[in-house]
Amino acid sequence: MHAQPMNDALTLHTLDVEAIRNDFPILKQESDPRLIYLDSAATSQTPDCVVNAMDEYYRTYNANIHRGIYRISEEATARYEEARKKIARFINARRSSQIVFTRNTTESINLVAYSWGSANIREGDEILVTVMEHHSNLLPWQLLAQRTGAKLRFIEITEEGLLQLDDLDRLLTERTRIVAMTHVSNVLGTINPIQDITAAAHAVGAKVLIDAAQSVPHLPVDVQQMDCDFLAFSGHKMCGPTGIGVLYGKLDLLEEMPPFLVGGSTIRSVQREHSIYADPPAKFEAGTPSIAEAIGLGAAVDYLRKVGLEAIYAHEHELLEYAHQKLSDIEGLTIYGPKPRQKTGAISLNLDGIHPHDLAGVLDVSGVAIRAGHHCAQPLMQQYDVIATARASFYLYNTLEEIDRLYDGLLTAKKIFTRRRR
Amino acid sequence: MHAQPMNDALTLHTLDVEAIRNDFPILKQESDPRLIYLDSAATSQTPDCVVNAMDEYYRTYNANIHRGIYRISEEATARYEEARKKIARFINARRSSQIVFTRNTTESINLVAYSWGSANIREGDEILVTVMEHHSNLLPWQLLAQRTGAKLRFIEITEEGLLQLDDLDRLLTERTRIVAMTHVSNVLGTINPIQDITAAAHAVGAKVLIDAAQSVPHLPVDVQQMDCDFLAFSGHKMCGPTGIGVLYGKLDLLEEMPPFLVGGSTIRSVQREHSIYADPPAKFEAGTPSIAEAIGLGAAVDYLRKVGLEAIYAHEHELLEYAHQKLSDIEGLTIYGPKPRQKTGAISLNLDGIHPHDLAGVLDVSGVAIRAGHHCAQPLMQQYDVIATARASFYLYNTLEEIDRLYDGLLTAKKIFTRRRR
Amino acid sequence: MNIYEEDILDHYESPSNYGTLEDPDISYEEDNPLCGDKIRMELKVEDGIVADIRFSGHGCTISQAAASMLTEKIKGQPLDEVKKLSKDDILEMLGIPLGPVRLKCGLLALKVLKAGAYGLKGWPGEEDEESGE
């Protein structure tokens, strides 16, 4: 038996979570113990409508796109391009040709670092990132800096896990070519003030790439309002399938950028020694793309829009408020990062004297799935002087009762480990 | 009513095609006209076992891999790595760590051209390709040559569509760093004598990359016997899903190569300015990989092994012999490429005075799906002095009756267009 | 509705305004990267009116017939009418439905015309893709 939410005022009221849970077969699965999935920041669960959209492709119009002059290929082409339009609309891009399909956020960022980076970064230039970046938004810039002789600079964070923006004036100079930063920290949940930073970056002539892997799934994102130059995110973190990611870019930039991965589909014409490349997005989608996955992501975006991003954001906020309050009475517990007000649904924590792996291991015994490790953010770990943290993260299908189970599990871990401490 | 195979000796006897067709729901679909799918060289159809394997992931153990200390993540990790082992076994790689998952053949080749290429190609070096390459195995080398000042050289073909190997001695010199060539031509079907060329290349110290997009699906491939250094292929052409491809490499080469796409999973440890990269294959699999798709490809490989690659090859050969014989009585028809004996299941053709698009368009009216265009092989088209060809391609699920339908459609096209010619 | 309608075949067989002009005011050529079809458009413009027009090139029935029909439609009209022509006008002119792949064949002539006359890039109809609720 698990405790009911103790506080009536905290009963969930923004989303019909039970109805939502019915869309996710994995959450309805009989198992002992039942799955309590608190790792959506790593990858989200997939609703049936998304799986069905892909199955429909494979079972009724499986064909390669863009070149086939027969019905199922015309159908596949239409659905693939329709998915692109849905995604453009979802982030309010002006045109669907600004949406490039990739495998994941990581590939999207590498594309910019190689293509835009090689054409625009020279020795002595500066690339500005933050210490809270995921490795996927740090390593491509490290390599670019090493290749070109450019310099990486870092925006530091406060103890509370907010960006130290006092530093910004000093860090942003006319040598800064690009600011590459995360919208939402995958470890701390911190929501960064993108619009302000983008404006400041543009004022010195720098471009801005936003790692939106943790924001596009969880809150309304409007690229025109943000005014960012590039935005990257992944399908598998937003109810979509694996194997599909997105790079959004301003059209003039995408047009100027040299090709990156090349091959089938990226061209206008090919001669033995020389080729002319196509317009974006085709220029950047080399070879047979993730057709079923793009269509699946289109279905995921339909699903998220139906539920509503504002509602999802509000729901996660309720879960966060409840969790912060509930967990705060566990002695020896540290939560990293800001107050719920300034973040989305992730809680990184440590419990004195217990390795985060062991926390995750004990929780797993009662079916609670959380993540433990460096979360691909070692520079941030170094900043907090920890090797690892345990992270619980939420999404539209999570409930208050699941947070109670997390709480119970943390207490169990404490019991197992402290009983034995000398 | 369509004609029955006319020649009893040509009744298919190597595969139980009707049983196989039952595994592919799209081929059983009621529609008017029924789908006659003759475009497997572009992408193959997907058997139910593959779709089901992916659905099972999404519905029962959907989780990110390699880092989750909870049941469904352990399960997903195990299945993903098991797929890698299945694929290693399928092409007879010594170790599963030689199998790098990518999106498709195109990405696999780009990976080598960027990573191995940047580390090993200098001004004045030579890269040897053939004029029958798919753009995906030409453009990455064009760009590499442009970046480095290396020179591209070409193995020519005979009128019949075979490589001109008399030239090889002249073309392969101590300046040749790599030979990048296709195992099977996607336009002509030609099977190239890889083992001989690899031996000759190794004799002058050159590496060999094989584009196996059209061979791994259709005939037994043994990388140890071939002795190639790299091999690239795509899941979607071998009964697997979209969004997954493979790069095989010799282990010492993969170990020496610098990282290419970087981010989550590619590292041992990350500092602000510098990172240490992981061993292969992790070094090359940046970010969340195509998890469901790798598992789907594992199921496809199980399926192909069950049917048997020798049997598939023999079956396609029967179809080819029948088709060549049957189509040969159409006046004005040109078939490009060698006799059936020297190729796998693709027939590229033109019918005098009819644009290949129109051939495909007329055939589509009767449900026959073939491809028309340059097939991403413009240098080869230039060689034959055509803009485009029409291509019918076969796989394990095709029947003799379907070839009769192709024949009927070609006659219909002739009737529509020649009746009107002045 | 069959793609190989008599009307379309007629235009393909005996295209209107096929050929080139001497000293054209506008001359532009482009190909469809998906299939290699190529169309060149040449125009004489007098007082803003399309006084004469020719097309040349090669390609499938759809791309060539669409070019032929388009030249008939635009000849003698104000050049500015070209700017207003949309994807739907071409579909209506052809009188058959086209999937997204063959659509590019059908639109090639209009694309060439718009690019030649106004420097407009992108495929006709793409301007409709502006997203927003």
Added chain:
Amino acid sequence: MNIYEEDILDHYESPSNYGTLEDPDISYEEDNPLCGDKIRMELKVEDGIVADIRFSGHGCTISQAAASMLTEKIKGQPLDEVKKLSKDDILEMLGIPLGPVRLKCGLLALKVLKAGAYGLKGWPGEEDEESGE
């Protein structure tokens, strides 16, 4: 079978052979890139026999308990026994089943030992991956 068996917790709480040696004959350290767990192994070898052994480092219960148990097992044995130890030996020693992720924690100590003593790279058990029918 629970991962948090008494036996494993005992080793974690009071590890055997924890610490360092002066002038070790073999000294090697590695970490698990997936989680940052780190183990150092130091050995004195006399006439091919592991005369003394210590481990140090940090990590979760599984990685530390496995290291502690491994040092007990190997001390006083011929060094060559190390080479023969397999993934299965470690699993048997720990007495609990491990999925592929936690397996890496369980195998870290053996990996360090094999790398330090024989320069063997790769995770124990990977040598089993040789494919073939």
